[in-house]
Amino acid sequence: MGFISIRPWPLPIGVFWHALTFKNCSPRSPAPMSELLHEEEDPLELTMHEFGHLSPTAEMRETRKNTGNLGRQHYEILQLLGEGAMGTVHLVRDNRLDRTVAYKQLHKRIQSDNPEVHQRFLGEVQITAQLPHPYIVPVYSLEVTEAGVGYTMKCIQGKTFKELIQEARQNNAEPQKISHLKTLPNLLEHFIKVCEALAFAHFKGVIHRDLKPANLMLGPHHEIYVMDWGIARPFGEAAKDYPFEAGEKGQMIGTPRYMSPEQARGVNDRLDARSDLFSLGLILYELVCLQPAYQASNTTELLEKVRKATLNPVRFFRPELKIPRELQAIIGKATAWKRAERYEKVEDLIQDLRRYLRGEAVLAAPDTFSQAAGRWFKQNRTTCLGSLMALMLASSSWTIWNLLQQQSTLQSALQREQVITRFMGQVLHQAQEVDRYMxxxxxxxxxxxxxxxxxxxxxxxxxxxxxxxxxxxxxxxxxxxxxxxxxxxxxxxxxxxxxxxxxxxxxxxxxxxxxxxxxxxxxxxxxxxxxxxxxxxxxxxxxxxxxxxxxxxxxxxxxxxxxxxxxxxxxxxxxxxxxxxxxxxxxxxxxxxxxxxxxxxxxxxxxxxxxxxxxxxxxxxxxxxxxxxxxxxxxxxEVLSIGNIQGLRNSYLLDEKGQIIVKGSDRNQKIERREKINTGLSLQKFKNPDLLRKIELQSQSGYLRGSDTTLGYLRLNFQGWYFVVEADTQKLFEEPK
CATH class of the missing domain: 3.30.450.20 (PAS domain)
Structure with missing residues (x-):
């Protein structure tokens, strides 16, 4: 299965720490506590767990006052970001690595009074650390000090998907200002990144079990983070040594509004990737419709609907806008009550969403003959119009020629756009693999x-x-x-x-x-x-x-x-x-x-x-x-290899200064050996000045098209380096043979 285990399995089975989302991790502009989002206000969106909230003890109150020492001299406390019944989260500076991180620490009293909670806290650290992916919040280190056990992780900034949905709803509140279908593709691209992170976790044998908009974050540079793996668990072969199976039996673990039907029934030993896929379908529903998939006045009513997968019809919250048939079908397939009727894996959901974004038929709703004909007409508009105009050539040849020229220009622009979209999709996909490796x-x-x-x-x-x-x-x-x-x-x-x-x-x-x-x-x-x-x-x-x-x-x-x-x-x-x-x-x-x-x-x-x-x-x-x-x-x-790009010349890994670290063509380079000690090699700057300017400005991603060369690039999370793909412009844009 590929899941890396450390015996014994200390994996969590219930939330013992509500998620904290930080709007600002900069010590120069500390976020007031009023800006910290401590779970949703809607009780139907709170995570259900088997541990009750504890009232603050005297030790906890004392810890709140005495925050000057985390037990390690290389951590300097900058501010308290949040506090719950189980522990605290501080913004700290790691003086060894000269960076600012979040330090999440379990209250010492909890560790001694409730060893199971302690073990599950360690499990959260372990399971997150074993998921190295650009879209999963990285854990840096586990710290066991006199002050208690804790761990450091990346302190991220940005907006949660819940906030994005709320903003989109406000922007589309008035009928004359509805523009959701224009902005929806960007939201879907962000959602696809979430799906890619979950696909990786599933490959590793882990399901999240608490996917919801509040646990997904969009960073300031359009980076995506899937957060709060506190109730994640192994499944399939990876779960054969899971010691807490008996304790989870019959327990509802997750957030009611975003649970799968099988989660709501408490059959935790039978959960697999399709449970997370159902939750993703519910999130996709909200991104598309800007309203929750379930409407209920209390938890009992909601859970009854969840167990039967009785979703509301896929409709926009404003009746003036109709949701495309393809998106309705994709949501319906992802949230089917029977697991066998859902997508088999998250990758299949990703592919259907990409088909929709490309204007192609989706597997969730194959085109009828008339729909296929209409789609063909849209994609071959020039040919159809050309045939029609030929019948009128005798009386309006000049008008026909002019229209055809316009249609040809539009068609050429559309084809160029499709080539660039496909090219950048390949670049971004490979860049993700490069980042995961680095x-x-x-x-x-x-x-x-x-x-x-x-x-x-x-x-x-x-x-x-x-x-x-x-x-x-x-x-x-x-x-x-x-x-x-x-x-x-x-x-x-x-x-x-x-x-x-x-x-x-x-x-x-x-x-x-x-x-x-x-x-x-x-x-x-x-x-x-x-x-x-x-x-x-x-x-x-x-x-x-x-x-x-x-x-x-x-x-x-x-x-x-x-x-x-x-x-x-x-x-x-x-x-x-x-x-x-x-x-x-x-x-x-x-x-x-x-x-x-x-x-x-x-x-x-x-x-x-x-x-x-x-x-x-x-x-x-x-x-x-x-x-x-x-x-x-x-x-x-193994890292820079990228195929199926028409006109591909080379791929590069550049450092933050635009110097070439390694080229894809080095794969065939003869290994050079020397008898004497070598003092080092000099790095060469990439020769394209436009790209070097983009790197100097820390541009996140894009492409540069020249008459001879087209470059696609993406800034990596690792060291601010760049992944770059170089292609022959003429070959890239020519019709495939």
């Missing part, structure tokens, strides 16, 4: 850096643990070596290699060697997890690392003392080598945050792109560097 890097680095702090600062020595130094005897001593075409040499897929800076006596770092020697297994698991997160099927781990390769090439932990541990193990034994002088180390030495760049040519594995994070102790002392290397060929082959 966003796995910060998580891996932060985990590695956390391990580095413990090892370098307070690590316990393991004198009996085996370790393998990079010397002339490495190949003789290291067990289970494998010839690796991916790495270009024999490697150890089980053991890390330890390298001491050239000329440094081993005795000076022996204590550190004995501290980090057991980390081979940790590094191996980190490497394998990068493959699982990108959809790699489980297999023989050693062979997968050596033969197939993982998204991450090397996992490196370097100390300021001059010792580096890198996995997988290999023998370099390079005279003059000092990890403290290498590009991956100098990239972040005495800096804050994650940095990617300084590509260099590895002696064995060719061109590598490092991403690094400096390691500091709580007293802000620099200890070393956590770094990850990625191979150019792998990035080009």
């Amino acid at each position: 966003l796995a890097i910060p998580r891996a680095l932060e985990n590695l850096a956390g391990t580095g702090v413990q090892a370098f600062e307070q690590g316990k020595r393991f004198p009996q643990a085996p370790y393998y130094l990079d010397d002339a005897h490495w190949s003789e001593r290291v067990p289970n070596q494998i010839d690796s075409p991916h790495y270009g040499t024999r490697i150890s897929p089980e053991w890390a290699t330890l390298t001491i800076a050239w000329g440094l006596p081993q005795a000076e770092v022996q204590a550190l060697i004995e501290t980090i020697a057991p980390l081979s297994l940790y590094s191996r698991n980190l490497l394998l997890r990068s493959g699982l997160e990108q959809g790699l099927k489980p297999g023989n781990p050693s062979k997968q690392i050596a033969k197939q390769g993982m998204p991450l090439m090397f996992i490196n932990l370097s100390s300021e003392q001059g010792l580096i541990s890198f996995f997988p193990g290999a023998s370099y034994n390079t005279p003059g080598y000092d990890p403290r002088k290498r590009p991956f180390y100098l990239l972040v030495k005495n800096k804050r945050g994650i940095h990617c760049g300084n590509p260099y040519i590895d002696r064995l594995s060719g061109s590598l792109l490092p991403c690094s994070l400096a390691i500091y102790n709580p007293q802000e002392k620099f200890l070393g560097v956590a770094s990850i290397d990625m191979q150019f060929n792998y990035l080009a082959r």
